[in-house]
Amino acid sequence: MPYADSEPSGGRSPVPVAIKILVAGGFGVGKTTLVSSVSEVRPLRTEEEMSEPGSLVDQLDGVERKTTTTVAMDFGRISISDDLVVYLFGTPGQKRFWFMWDELAYGALGAVVMADTRRLADCFPSIDYFERNGMPFVVAVNCFDEARRYPSETMRSALNLTDDVPLLLCDARQRSSSRDVLVALVEHAVARLSNDQTVTPAR
């Protein structure tokens, strides 16, 4: 996205463009692996108000008045040129983190939803979220060595994906494979743009 200066400045001539891409999916699906295979990854911490405690996860005994939670995201950066940078944000996919996503999704190019065939349901909330807010996304099935392979038609129907959403198999440990996922997302975004010149804002 292009930038406008908040105040007149010395006028750096080329307008810097930041491309924000989200990497979502369930716990342990390979988000960190994917982000770190294509970029240098660093943790980014947020201290956010809790919308609702994760009732099954967060033990709030003794800290009932705790209203904020610290969430660490994976943050990766790919500098394409001085004025073109791709930022990757790997975020937990559970519904209780949606409060964080609204901010991440704002102005984002699109999302990669990662799936593991052994725990396919973990990525449902992520798919729901991006379908609901109209953001372009691709589904990347991370092929764990020990996981069974299924034909993509079977996975598509299990995920209830519409035909236009690309589904790819990937190995997040491989740089080339993770790269292909990102390229597929950008191409999908371009295709959507060309199909429909009325640009849908990210939210």
Place this chain on the structure above:
Amino acid sequence: MTFWPPGRFWPDNHERVVRPYALTAGRTRPAGGRIDLVALVSAVRTRAGRDFGIDDVAELGPEHLNLLRFCRSRASVADLAAELDLPLGVVRILLADLRERGLVSISQPVVTGHNDVRVLKEVADALRRL
């Protein structure tokens, strides 16, 4: 007594040493409006190209000064938070303080959707070369 390395907010065991609100004097929202995650921040040289002087930075905390140092070359808000190991919310509030004092300029991304096919194609080509 344990000493943490300077500028490190989180020790290795990830327990908080300083509560975030202590760094922001209890504030939870930045002054002067939202600052996007990928907004770009650069330090402003004050008065005819001179670096900021002692008067400009009086009353600022060490975290403010650290931030100021890191954004001498243009950096995104997310980069600054990761670099200084501070929660995003804290970084935003501290940056707003610096902006109020005219010490940094913050370029907010203009969110128009990613409607520039040319830029997106450039991104796709660059990613293919990774």
